[in-house]
Amino acid sequence: MKKKFLDTLARLLAPLEAEEKNEILRFYEERFETSILYEGKTEQEVVDELESPMDIARNVLEAYGHKATPQNVSVSQASSSVSFWQIAWLLVFDFFTVTALIPLFFGLFFGLAVGWVGFVIGFVNVAGIFAVLFYIGISFLWLLFLVWLYDVVVGFVAWLLRWHFNVFNVKQGHKIVKRLRKIRFTYVVKKRVSLARLKSTLTFLAVIGLFVGGIGSFVTGVVPSLGRELEEQREVFNVSNDITDEQTWGIISDMDYGYVRIVSSSNDDIRVISSEHEDYPVTIDIDHESRVITVSNNVTRPNMTMIFIWEWLLERPGVTIEVPEALLVEDLQLEGRNSAITIENMTFNSLDVTTSNGAITLRDLVISGSIDLDTSNGRIEVYRVEGAVLNARTSNGRIVIENTKIDTMDVKTSNGRIEMENLYSASNAGISLNAVTSNGDIKFNNVYFNRVDAHTSNGDIDYINSDTSYRPQRLRLSTSNGDKTVNVIEN
Amino acid sequence: MDIQLKKGVLDLCVLSRLSIQDAYGYDIYQTIDHVLGISESTIYPILRRMVKEELVTTYLRESSGGPPRKYFRITKKGLKHCETLRTQWDKFIREVNLLI
Numbered sequence: 001m002k003k004k005f006l007d008t009l010a011r012l013l014a015p016l017e018a019e020e021k022n023e024i025l026r027f028y029e030e031r032f033e034t035s036i037l038y039e040g041k042t043e044q045e046v047v048d049e050l051e052s053p054m055d056i057a058r059n060v061l062e063a064y065g066h067k068a069t070p071q072n073v074s075v076s077q078a079s080s081s082v083s084f085w086q087i088a089w090l091l092v093f094d095f096f097t098v099t100a101l102i103p104l105f106f107g108l109f110f111g112l113a114v115g116w117v118g119f120v121i122g123f124v125n126v127a128g129i130f131a132v133l134f135y136i137g138i139s140f141l142w143l144l145f146l147v148w149l150y151d152v153v154v155g156f157v158a159w160l161l162r163w164h165f166n167v168f169n170v171k172q173g174h175k176i177v178k179r180l181r182k183i184r185f186t187y188v189v190k191k192r193v194s195l196a197r198l199k200s201t202l203t204f205l206a207v208i209g210l211f212v213g214g215i216g217s218f219v220t221g222v223v224p225s226l227g228r229e230l231e232e233q234r235e236v237f238n239v240s241n242d243i244t245d246e247q248t249w250g251i252i253s254d255m256d257y258g259y260v261r262i263v264s265s266s267n268d269d270i271r272v273i274s275s276e277h278e279d280y281p282v283t284i285d286i287d288h289e290s291r292v293i294t295v296s297n298n299v300t301r302p303n304m305t306m307i308f309i310w311e312w313l314l315e316r317p318g319v320t321i322e323v324p325e326a327l328l329v330e331d332l333q334l335e336g337r338n339s340a341i342t343i344e345n346m347t348f349n350s351l352d353v354t355t356s357n358g359a360i361t362l363r364d365l366v367i368s369g370s371i372d373l374d375t376s377n378g379r380i381e382v383y384r385v386e387g388a389v390l391n392a393r394t395s396n397g398r399i400v401i402e403n404t405k406i407d408t409m410d411v412k413t414s415n416g417r418i419e420m421e422n423l424y425s426a427s428n429a430g431i432s433l434n435a436v437t438s439n440g441d442i443k444f445n446n447v448y449f450n451r452v453d454a455h456t457s458n459g460d461i462d463y464i465n466s467d468t469s470y471r472p473q474r475l476r477l478s479t480s481n482g483d484k485t486v487n488v489i490e491n
Numbered sequence: 492m493d494i495q496l497k498k499g500v501l502d503l504c505v506l507s508r509l510s511i512q513d514a515y516g517y518d519i520y521q522t523i524d525h526v527l528g529i530s531e532s533t534i535y536p537i538l539r540r541m542v543k544e545e546l547v548t549t550y551l552r553e554s555s556g557g558p559p560r561k562y563f564r565i566t567k568k569g570l571k572h573c574e575t576l577r578t579q580w581d582k583f584i585r586e587v588n589l590l591i
Contacts (some may be wrong), residue, residue: 027516027538030561037554059536060532063537
């Protein structure tokens with residue numbers, strides 16, 4: 001007790017000169033000895049009798065003309081010996097904070113916050129007791145994680161500020177830090193018992209909901225379809241007359257779930273083959289009058305959520321459409337919500353593909369008109385395609401284009417790299433190429449266009465052509481945060 | 492009694508106590524605390540200052556069965572200072588009494 005008391009006091013009296021400090025400490029040592037020896041008190045009794053080390057230090061420091069109160073004794077103590085290394089470390093860490101930690105923390109926080117709001121709004125689509133329980137469970141735990149992240153961010157900022165205040169000797173700094181710490185959720189909860197109890201009760205219920213909802217929806221939604229084979233549905237019809245009459249066909253898809261594959265065949269039949277889940281049947285509609293094939297299916301939201309979670313247990317459904325090589329296909333309008341779309345070995349007029357969650361792959365196509373590709377979550381790949389205009393957009397996925405001749409290309413991804421290889425040649429260059437990514441590298445290899453614009457907000461740009469005699473009329477390559485490796489020179 | 496008022500007369504009290512008899516720190520504190528009720532931590536810095544100002548000197552004296560204790564003895568200068576403070580104090584009391 002005595003030792004602890006004296007040690008604390010010694011620490012708090014640090015601003016004093018060693019001699020002054022030791023004298024005061026000696027007084028108190030003597031005080032202990034006297035009281036224990038002559039008054040028969042225990043160390044604890046003496047400690048109880050004395051003022052707290054904090055009060056003693058305050059009185060003593062004041063008597064010696066130190067304005068400092070013991071709390072910020074440590075602050076001024078630390079600052080009085082600011083070294084070069086302290087500041088150097090601080091600057092290194094600040095750089096790290098500004099470039100990495102702040103974007104990471106705030107990006108994560110706001111991304112998750114916006115995601116949470118979206119998730120909660122999506123609740124209107126949820127039906128069925130298990131799905132609702134599951135949904136509520138996830139929402140609450142998500143919110144809890146957000147709150148925790150908020151605390152981490154605030155705590156981090158407070159810690160960072162304290163460090164700066166210490167090094168640069170800001171007198172009132174500890175007040176700001178203290179105030180910051182008080183706006184943390186954990187602090188607020190700690191102050192109110194009822195709130196803390198409510199929080200733990202809700203967390204408990206959310207976890208129960210998550211388990212019951214998850215197991216329930218697995219048992220009712222997934223287990224029945226586990227052993228079940230995908231069912232096959234086929235429509236086959238002969239189009240040899242249309243081929244000789246040079247009549248054109250169109251294909252429209254509107255699939256909520258399942259891939260779409262369009263390929264060419266060497267016979268005279270159009271074959272539509274769907275392999276599907278019994279619960280999510282595909283409607284195949286063949287309009288022989290206007291010569292349009294429509295395939296679609298409809299999956300409601302809660303089942304959709306479940307399917308995504310358990311998808312790896314289930315066989316993937318989808319539709320394959322085989323089209324005779326010789327048949328003219330005019331327009332393709334393919335729309336999907338959760339489906340990958342693949343088109344191979346075809347010749348047609350124009351192509352319009354929109355999917356909200358799936359990759360788009362084009363192989364060996366000749367398209368006279370425009371190509372529009374749009375996916376919000378999936379990569380876009382184009383191999384050996386000839387065409388006039390390409391517009392490709394993905395919000396989340398890479399864009400790969402190889403061995404392709406499309407005069408005018410405009411590609412954009414919000415998150416993913418862009419790779420292009422073997423597009424045109426030096427003697428026969430394309431018209432214009434515009435490639436933009438918000439986050440990812442751009443790699444061009446043997447890409448010959450008269451006008452090339454490429455921009456990445458975060459990533460490197462590589463542009464290497466084997467034929468260096470080629471010089472584009474216009475070359476604009478920019479990266480906000482990355483290196484450029486280029487052997488192509490603007491004319 | 493107001494703490495600032497007490498602080499003003501502590502020097503006088505300490506010196507007066509020592510003009511009667513040598514004493515160690517805790518002893519001085521106890522005597523004054525008995526009457527004025529002051530905090531212990533205010534006494535020790537005062538004693539130290541007085542040593543520096545040569546109003547008092549210290550010496551170690553063996554105590555029965557314990558480690559030696561630091562005793563304070565008032566110097567001539569201290570006695571003189573005590574007299575001055577005493578005169579000032581008497582004058583102060585008279586003047587204040589005229590006002591209240």
